[in-house]
């Protein structure tokens with residue numbers, strides 16, 4: 256069985272800290288404009304995003320606009336081959352604020368990943384919660400989150416979104432911690448975080 260996502264996905268997401276509204280879209284349904292390539296380039300060179308995700312693989316060289324172009328191309332290919340599913344989070348003015356992906360079509364063990372601009376801090380937990388709902392509707396049963404040890408921001412996103420720490424796998428790895436969510440049991444997919452008592456500033460779902 257392969258995942259089946261709808262086309263024309265457009266999911267409202269609220270920033271927990273600022274209450275600003277965003278929209279989550281498939282990357283193959285977002286116009287890859289020069290402005291958006293520049294926004295992605297800029298975010299991927301920001302301190303936290305660059306140091307956790309790109310410094311090692313790019314050997315200290317900056318994330319270039321060509322990489323952002325490639326990101327759109329790889330994203331479109333992943334969707335067309337039903338193999339890898341990248342989404343972009345856009346601000347109300349259409350700027351790229353964050354990205355989140357499901358890295359494979361394995362319905363029981365696909366890994367998710369994400370980055371978000373520091374200027375939009377507060378959007379990723381709610382984006383992840385929406386992704387879990389989308390993934391469950393597409394046929395995923397379980398998902399994996401893998402953080403580099405010490406990446407507390409990312410671990411907190413996963414925990415707030417309903418993932419559970421996998422102590423055994425984490426103990427066996429020097430580099431990564433592992434988190435898993437069972438979407439058929441207790442994932443936070445499509446629950447309001449407020450209803451789970453984790454929200455302090457009003458409802459996080461945009462109806």
Ligand SMILES: CC(C)(COP(=O)(O)OP(=O)(O)OC[C@H]1O[C@@H](n2cnc3c(N)ncnc32)[C@H](O)[C@@H]1OP(=O)(O)O)[C@@H](O)C(=O)NCCC(=O)NCCS
Pocket residue numbers: 271272303304305307308368369370371372375376377378379380381401402403406408409411412415448453454455459
């Ligand atoms: C990890 C990362 C995506 C987090 O993005 P973010 O938008 O800041 O994350 P959140 O949505 O969780 O927002 C963080 C803050 O909002 C609060 N928050 C957000 N949503 C919330 C919710 N629904 N309920 C309660 N609190 C919430 C958190 O408590 C947190 O506040 P605090 O730092 O004062 O405790 C971002 O820091 C990043 O891109 N890091 C570098 C790349 C990376 O590490 N990627 C993951 C690789 S595994």
